[in-house]
Amino acid sequence: MSNEKATRTPRQARSIEKRRRLMDAAMRLFDRDGFEGTTAKAVAREAGVSIGTFYAYFSDKKELLMDILAEHTGEVHHLVFGKLGDAVRDGASGREIMRLAVAAGHATHWQPPGLLRVLLALRHTDDDMRRFQEAEERALLTRLHAILKILAPRLRVTDREAAAFILATAFEAVLHSAIVFEQDIERERLFDALADMGAAYLFADPD
Amino acid sequence: MSNEKATRTPRQARSIEKRRRLMDAAMRLFDRDGFEGTTAKAVAREAGVSIGTFYAYFSDKKELLMDILAEHTGEVHHLVFGKLGDAVRDGASGREIMRLAVAAGHATHWQPPGLLRVLLALRHTDDDMRRFQEAEERALLTRLHAILKILAPRLRVTDREAAAFILATAFEAVLHSAIVFEQDIERERLFDALADMGAAYLFADPD
DNA sequence: TGACAATACGAACCAGAACTCATATTCATT
DNA sequence: AATGAATATGAGTTCTGGTTCGTATTGTCA
Numbered sequence: 001m002s003n004e005k006a007t008r009t010p011r012q013a014r015s016i017e018k019r020r021r022l023m024d025a026a027m028r029l030f031d032r033d034g035f036e037g038t039t040a041k042a043v044a045r046e047a048g049v050s051i052g053t054f055y056a057y058f059s060d061k062k063e064l065l066m067d068i069l070a071e072h073t074g075e076v077h078h079l080v081f082g083k084l085g086d087a088v089r090d091g092a093s094g095r096e097i098m099r100l101a102v103a104a105g106h107a108t109h110w111q112p113p114g115l116l117r118v119l120l121a122l123r124h125t126d127d128d129m130r131r132f133q134e135a136e137e138r139a140l141l142t143r144l145h146a147i148l149k150i151l152a153p154r155l156r157v158t159d160r161e162a163a164a165f166i167l168a169t170a171f172e173a174v175l176h177s178a179i180v181f182e183q184d185i186e187r188e189r190l191f192d193a194l195a196d197m198g199a200a201y202l203f204a205d206p207d
Numbered sequence: 208m209s210n211e212k213a214t215r216t217p218r219q220a221r222s223i224e225k226r227r228r229l230m231d232a233a234m235r236l237f238d239r240d241g242f243e244g245t246t247a248k249a250v251a252r253e254a255g256v257s258i259g260t261f262y263a264y265f266s267d268k269k270e271l272l273m274d275i276l277a278e279h280t281g282e283v284h285h286l287v288f289g290k291l292g293d294a295v296r297d298g299a300s301g302r303e304i305m306r307l308a309v310a311a312g313h314a315t316h317w318q319p320p321g322l323l324r325v326l327l328a329l330r331h332t333d334d335d336m337r338r339f340q341e342a343e344e345r346a347l348l349t350r351l352h353a354i355l356k357i358l359a360p361r362l363r364v365t366d367r368e369a370a371a372f373i374l375a376t377a378f379e380a381v382l383h384s385a386i387v388f389e390q391d392i393e394r395e396r397l398f399d400a401l402a403d404m405g406a407a408y409l410f411a412d413p414d
Numbered sequence: 415t416g417a418c419a420a421t422a423c424g425a426a427c428c429a430g431a432a433c434t435c436a437t438a439t440t441c442a443t444t
Numbered sequence: 445a446a447t448g449a450a451t452a453t454g455a456g457t458t459c460t461g462g463t464t465c466g467t468a469t470t471g472t473c474a
Contacts, residue, residue, distance in 0.1 A: 014451065034332055036243075039431060050453045055433065121331035124324040124387070125241055134388065156407065162392055162400035166381055170404075173380030174373060180331070181341065185369055193369035197377075197408045200363065221421065246461060257423040262463070 094203030301410030
């Protein structure tokens with residue numbers, strides 16, 4: 001009765017590299033076949049381990065995905081807002097700031113398009129995933145709002161809170177569809193237009 | 208051998224009201240439980256018919272959904288662009304035009320949020336659905352582009368094609384998230400800001 | 415009303431994926 | 445080398461939902 005707790009953690013990194021192998025395999029398959037289209041067995045096979053081992057490390061497919069997600073979260077926002085904050089303090093023009101925002105946003109978004117698609121789909125079908133993404137979104141909005149506050153004297157918008165939301169949503173949507181869907185228009189033109197939109201909307205004098 | 212084709216159409220409106228019942232039932236359930244969460248059996252039960260009858264009218268769940276979609280498509284764009292075209296010809300201000308666009312876009316978007324969610328999710332997971340929605344999107348862009356062409360002298364943007372895309376994507380994204388996600392900001396404020404964004408971006412002199 | 419076709423029914427079947435667990439293997443230790 | 449614990453295995457079980465098809469019911473027409 002001394003350590004009855006030992007068995008309460010069935011999944012846990014026994015072997016750190018096996019865990020990695022499973023996560024890498026899952027990323028490849030989720031990217032290629034989607035979430036529903038990927039079975040636990042397939043992930044195990046791709047990783048070169050048995051299905052039993054899969055369940056030793058993850059309680060199910062979704063936990064695996066959430067763990068993958070968690071890995072890539074956080075670093076992203078820090079990077080974007082770090083650069084953005086610097087530019088703002090350096091007195092960059094509105095247009096420069098917006099171009100930076102677009103570039104940063106694009107750079108930090110998921111490269112594997114299929115994986116991004118999985119995330120976008122799951123946010124509408126899975127409650128945990130929705131909560132997770134909403135929390136991320138909220139964090140992003142808070143930081144964006146803070147930046148707008150600093151910029152306040154130079155802005156033409158008055159409702160900064162709404163502006164932050166609109167801008168974040170619009171940027172995200174355009175970046176996503178540039179990654180996920182076939183587009184008639186080349187990325188560069190799209191990104192130029194996006195930056196232009198942000199600048200014209202936010203700033204009294206964009207240049 | 209005269210009409211060997213007779214049996215090649217297993218599903219077809221034998222009884223028009225039974226078809227309706229099935230579609231209405233499906234809309235309710237898709238809205239409440241999502242697409243994956245709704246079984247063919249449940250739809251049949253909700254409609255008060257047997258599972259066998261279900262398969263007499265629809266070859267599967269997805270065809271049922273596509274039929275529901277097809278019903279609601281088309282009318283929508285006509286409505287929006289009809290009003291918008293009128294306003295443009297009447298020489299309305301940029302801000303007025305944008306407010307109209309927001310209102311029309313909101314009014315014509317799916318009311319049942321769950322159903323909208325189903326559509327948004329499926330566009331990332333189902334190829335047929337993606338193609339369908341892309342075609343719709345393309346049609347919308349063409350019409351929007353035509354309007355921008357008429358407005359050309361009053362615009363500040365130069366790349367009208369990119370502007371149409373950005374605008375459509377941004378409007379859609381904001382409207383969707385207003386419908387589908389819980390929002391900290393009230394709809395009216397959001398819509399005001401959205402119209403303001405469009406006006407400031409597009410027009411040399413919004414008022 | 416009898417006979418035939420059209421329509422509706424739902425139990426039974428099938429497929430495929432999640433998850434378990436008794437057995438096998440590996441590894442550290444003495 | 446022997447022992448025991450940690451780790452890995454994968455055939456087998458369970459569950460769930462899609463789909464079929466033989467039977468029952470209804471409707472029509474002569």
